[in-house]
Amino acid sequence: MTANFKLAALTPDTTRARQTSVGGQVYEVVRNAIVQLQLRPGDAVSESEIAAQLGVSRQPVREAFIKLSEAGLVEIRPQRGTFVRLISVQEVENAQFLREAIEVAVVRKAALQASAAGIAQLRDIIEQQRRAAARGDHSGFLRLDEAYHQAIAGSVNCDDAWRVLDSLKAQMDRVRYLSLPEATPLDAIIDQHATIVEALETGSPETAESAMHIHLREILKSLPKLAAENRSFFAD
Structure with missing residues (x-):
């Protein structure tokens, strides 16, 4: 669960960071956590918890979740939540x-x-x-x-x-x-x-x-x- 997991901070204020949307930076942070198995297959991930940890609103987190779903890394289940996808x-x-x-x-x-x-x-x-x-x-x-x-x-x-x-x-x-x-x-x-x-x-x-x-x-x-x-x- 994200409540027991500390995400890396967003990218510092570099040229690359300024050229990347907040949603894009959130995507990279959460993607890295999933790829490196810090967030494990089957784990629930919460918009509100991630937004609080990263100090952003829920909108860029929602955008990141949509991109992560398209990349096959999370599954968004209506009325149930968002979960890290199992590996196929x-x-x-x-x-x-x-x-x-x-x-x-x-x-x-x-x-x-x-x-x-x-x-x-x-x-x-x-x-x-x-x-x-x-x-x-x-x-x-x-x-x-x-x-x-x-x-x-x-x-x-x-x-x-x-x-x-x-x-x-x-x-x-x-x-x-x-x-x-x-x-x-x-x-x-x-x-x-x-x-x-x-x-x-x-x-x-x-x-x-x-x-x-x-x-x-x-x-x-x-x-x-x-x-x-x-x-x-x-x-x-």
Whole structure:
């Protein structure tokens, strides 16, 4: 229940924050809480409680709930309330299929076009991931994982492709938080990232494609075990 949960504060007064509506900022805060399993599948979420915690009116919270419903993260039940949706195995598999199709195309383009600066940025992110793994910072590790994939897209001007991916992968991200570190060893993910970067640096599109296929299918290997061990979180 939101009464027992403390949401992160809204984005500070930065340029990005000023360009984002209050409803958009509320959406990001609550989305992150759901994706990171701080608000768990099946939990009730209250407009009034979230509005009070974030110091906003109920209108932007209502707007955020509508967007979260469209993203498949909450279910609004008339006369009963709003609840965090259970995770659908089928939706995770569908999202993974679409993400793989897009990211493999992006990484092939990156192998042909990535600059030295872009590759240096990716290597820096991998080093940050090593440090996050060493200190057991799983949330930080996954934020860096997101930054890594976004940086590949950005390095070859495929930012629109990343925005499409970002809208697809909320269900996948919840499973990723469940999977670390037991189901998916952090060292394995780091090694896969390094292999992809090596393929980009040597300009090997086929190797980059193959490495990205392997990397993005990691979630499918752990999904059945995670669903069996967390039955209350899954709808199917």
